Amino acid sequence: MTDSNALDPEDRKIVTLARSARARNGVPEGAAVRDETGRTYVAGTVALDSLKLSALQTAVAMAVASGAKSLEAAAVVTEAESASAQDRAAVRDLGGPGTPVLVAAPDGTVRTTVTAG
Numbered sequence: 001m002t003d004s005n006a007l008d009p010e011d012r013k014i015v016t017l018a019r020s021a022r023a024r025n026g027v028p029e030g031a032a033v034r035d036e037t038g039r040t041y042v043a044g045t046v047a048l049d050s051l052k053l054s055a056l057q058t059a060v061a062m063a064v065a066s067g068a069k070s071l072e073a074a075a076v077v078t079e080a081e082s083a084s085a086q087d088r089a090a091v092r093d094l095g096g097p098g099t100p101v102l103v104a105a106p107d108g109t110v111r112t113t114v115t116a117g
Helices: 008-023 057-064 084-093
Strands: 029-037 038-042 073-077 100-104 110-115
Touching: 008 029, 008 038, 008 057, 008 073, 008 100, 029 057, 029 084, 038 057, 057 073, 057 084, 073 084, 084 100
Parallel strands: 073 100
Antiparallel strands: 029 038, 029 073, 100 110
8 A cells, every 4th residue: 555645746636536526426436537738537437327437437538538648647546456457448548558547445545556558
């Protein structure tokens, strides 16, 4: 586990935004991504009968829809121990294989950082 206070302030910000989205919307996951210009996109899990997207997939889609060309970092707040292969693939598609994905527990403690690889 990583002390969230030891994180870069911009990374701490996306973890906080992801945690807030999860809590505010009462969804299983919250996520945030930061694009190449420093803009952030925040989302929660989408669970409709006709559409199912993880929070991280939704945040990446929001970035793309808003014109982002690349990602600097991503964060997901979840009960899961790590980011799923599908989530990492979405981040990789926009940010490239080296894009860091911070995986945090519901309390905001970063469990691990993986690359979109």
